[in-house]
Amino acid sequence: MSRAYLNLGVPPEITPLAMLRVAIARLHPDTLAVRSWRPARKRYYRELLQAHAEAQVRAQVACK
Numbered sequence: 270m271s272r273a274y275l276n277l278g279v280p281p282e283i284t285p286l287a288m289l290r291v292a293i294a295r296l297h298p299d300t301l302a303v304r305s306w307r308p309a310r311k312r313y314y315r316e317l318l319q320a321h322a323e324a325q326v327r328a329q330v331a332c333k
Contacts, residue, residue, distance in 0.1 A: 273313065274320035281324040288321045289314060 277295065279288050292314065293301070300306065 270323060271316050271320040274317050274324070277317070279321070281321070281328040285318055285321055288317065292317050 277288070277291055279291055283291075296310075300310070
């Protein structure tokens with residue numbers, strides 16, 4: 270699981286959109302303003318979404 274995802278501290282029960290909103294809110298405004306970092310931000314968001322999906326699967330398996 271991604272360290273960045275673990276640092277967010279979000280529960281696996283929230284929706285992927287809510288998780289992205291938390292991640293965006295935690296980024297510094299200067300990070301969001303730099304256009305040349307856009308591909309890196311997109312990659313970061315994709316990695317977070319993948320880690321969140323894995324956490325949701327683990328939570329579902331643990332409940333069964």
